[in-house]
Amino acid sequence: MRGYLRKAWLIAWKDLLSEWRSREVFGVMAVFALLTILIFNFALDVAPLNRLELAPGLLWVTFIFAGLLGLNRSFVRERDQGSLEGLMLAPVDRSAIYLGKVIGNTLFILSVEAVTLPLFAALFDVSAPVGPLAVPLLLGTVGFAVIGTVFAAISVNTRLRDVLLPILVLPIFVPVVIAAVKASATVFARRSLLEESRHWLGLLLTFDVLFFTLALLLFDAVLEE
Numbered sequence: 546m547r548g549y550l551r552k553a554w555l556i557a558w559k560d561l562l563s564e565w566r567s568r569e570v571f572g573v574m575a576v577f578a579l580l581t582i583l584i585f586n587f588a589l590d591v592a593p594l595n596r597l598e599l600a601p602g603l604l605w606v607t608f609i610f611a612g613l614l615g616l617n618r619s620f621v622r623e624r625d626q627g628s629l630e631g632l633m634l635a636p637v638d639r640s641a642i643y644l645g646k647v648i649g650n651t652l653f654i655l656s657v658e659a660v661t662l663p664l665f666a667a668l669f670d671v672s673a674p675v676g677p678l679a680v681p682l683l684l685g686t687v688g689f690a691v692i693g694t695v696f697a698a699i700s701v702n703t704r705l706r707d708v709l710l711p712i713l714v715l716p717i718f719v720p721v722v723i724a725a726v727k728a729s730a731t732v733f734a735r736r737s738l739l740e741e742s743r744h745w746l747g748l749l750l751t752f753d754v755l756f757f758t759l760a761l762l763l764f765d766a767v768l769e770e
Contacts, residue, residue, distance in 0.1 A: 552637045556645025570618050570653060578611035578661045586668045600671045601729035605722060612654045616693035617710050619646050620701040639765040650690040658682060678732045684749035685725035691757045692717055698767050724748040
């Protein structure tokens with residue numbers, strides 16, 4: 546198990562190091578997220594009483610669309626450089642490749658969220674406890690990366706991958722969006738997360754575990770296709 550996790554981490558580290566050198570994915574995701582927030586801020590005339598109700602939904606819409614840009618690049622770099630076949634021939638279990646990609650995508654999206662949250666709070670004049678808010682953000686982001694990485698591998702060899710990936714991911718991701726928005730709304734309203742959103746957190750955790758397990762089992766066939 547230690548060797549398996551080490552191989553998965555090396556794949557994630559490869560993506561993180563490549564991104565650190567090029568700064569392509571993070572820069573595009575962060576700029577897109579910030580522009581989306583600015584558009585929401587100027588396009589929506591939100592009354593102070595409605596901000597806490599709208600903030601969770603607007604926040605997750607921003608994260609999802611920015612995250613799709615990063616997920617779309619999960620396997621594109623290897624494909625463009627002709628190294629995807631080499632990655633498949635590497636002496637590692639295919640599920641370790643998937644786990645490494647999920648770790649990398651999760652860290653990319655979380656870093657964009659960390660940059661976006663302060664600007665969102667300043668522009669919409671809302672605030673939430675960071676600790677409780679981190680729980681639905683983490684569970685929702687992991688679920689997004691789990692699903693998105695699988696479909697990024699499916700769509701990487703198609704000419705319409707930029708269009709196909711959102712069409713494949715978003716319908717399956719609907720339960721996570723609903724649960725994450727509801728749990729985040731509880732935090733923004735300064736209510737107890739565990740008391741009022743326990744079932745939503747349970748749904749997020751169940752979704753993450755279920756789809757992660759299925760993806761590990763099926764990723765070998767997905768990558769071969």
